[in-house]
Amino acid sequence: MEKKDELIKIFSKNIREILNRVAVDYDEVQEIRLRVAAPLLMVYKNEEYYISRLGQLSRDCRDAYLVSRGELKETMEYMSNYSLYAFEEEMKQGFLTIQGGHRIGVAGKTILDESGIKTMKFISFINVRLSHQVKGCASPVLPYLYDKEEILHTLIISPPRCGKTTLLRDLIRQISNGTKDHAGMTVGVVDERSEIGACYQGMPQNELGIRTDILDCCPKARGMMMLIRTMSPRVIAVDEIGSREDLEAMEYVMNCGCKLIATVHGSSIDDLKQKPVLRRLVDERIFERYIVLNNKGKIGNIDQIYDSRGTQLYKAEVHRMGKRWNSEECMAYG
CATH class of the missing domain: 3.30.450 (Beta-Lactamase)
Structure with a gap:
């Protein structure tokens, strides 16, 4: 239908x-x-x-x-x-x-x-x-999120209606299924508002991959702890972090050796620094990759990607000119 x-x-x-x-x-x-x-x-x-x-x-x-x-x-x-x-x-x-x-x-x-x-x-x-699944939309950013065979702790920063959940959903699917360059991994999803998997009567309506386990309608902080204790994920994904409890649970996840992919409302890394709880994420370099979205063009449009030190690895204007620069060139550009 x-x-x-x-x-x-x-x-x-x-x-x-x-x-x-x-x-x-x-x-x-x-x-x-x-x-x-x-x-x-x-x-x-x-x-x-x-x-x-x-x-x-x-x-x-x-x-x-x-x-x-x-x-x-x-x-x-x-x-x-x-x-x-x-x-x-x-x-x-x-x-x-x-x-x-x-x-x-x-x-x-x-x-x-x-x-x-x-x-x-x-x-x-x-x-x-409306639920929108855009398969393949995460493909341009995936190469930036791997260190050999391990996923890097990643935070997606996005203003409202810019496709952060859509991007997160496809990242989960591809990491779970695996790609031609990387084997699939077990992914745990805490879907507090039923937006990522969009479960209906317990079954996800969106495709999140063959190695993905979902806690539906579960508070993020509690769900992250539960998944670590019960499902042995290699990666945990959550949408819209922001509370002190979220931060404490994320630290627990990372200390257990599990990788984390999360999203947050914002327009830039500097924007996060204005929020007391989130500022610590940046200052202590908790995340190893930052993906910044914008509302120009299609949903999930990538604006910039940074590493934990703030080095710019990707810039949309550069990419649209048909050239993907390395980190040294990006620093010279920006």
Whole structure:
């Protein structure tokens, strides 16, 4: 089933008909947002558009179709197969994952108990984030991440919507399967928000490789410790680090001889230095490679790659001129 057909069946009848008329490539659609009594929105090729009743994309909010509470409720019923209670654990975290790996973020009134968030009701806001797997997108950076047969500790730095999870996903797949130059390795993935593997009923909807084990919906710090103790990974991959607990768990992973690949929100290494918890990662040279993404061109566009000392190993402008410089040349260039 095509991605469009697979996706729009989860929406209410009216919104489904509207989305059927939208003339876009669904491989380039990133988000569809529904809010009660607010415009129907689509993020397409990193740009936000209003969607009209006729399925036309517009920059003018006056053209937008307004979503009703009934349509949002009907959409939630389709998304959960009329069994929201079955997704109760996921709903506590504010999202659920559907077939195809698409992630549905929800917001409304939270119900609390002594242990924290119990459930959510009066859901009035939905964000459908489409799952995109771009096989091969990590191939240009892989040669920079190996030291002989070992993976180097790697941090992917990226602003929002620049494809860091897409790049991470393909790195996991290729490291797990192996390439013509390197044997496959056992990879452990802590997928706290079900975005990397996009597991649906326990099965990953994205291909993460034949030697990959996934802890789905598990807090990153706890999951990293669990994988080390139970699955003997050679590499652990996590998305969106940032807390002090994450840092402590990463140090534990590294001290156990396991390699780490992680992502973080940011625009540069200097940007990380402005954040107290992350500054230590840079100052103590915890990571051996830094991959910096930008929002120019395709998703997962590589801007720069650095080693632990800040030596520039790759620069996008150089690569586009058809020449890949060595580290000495890059230092002279930059």
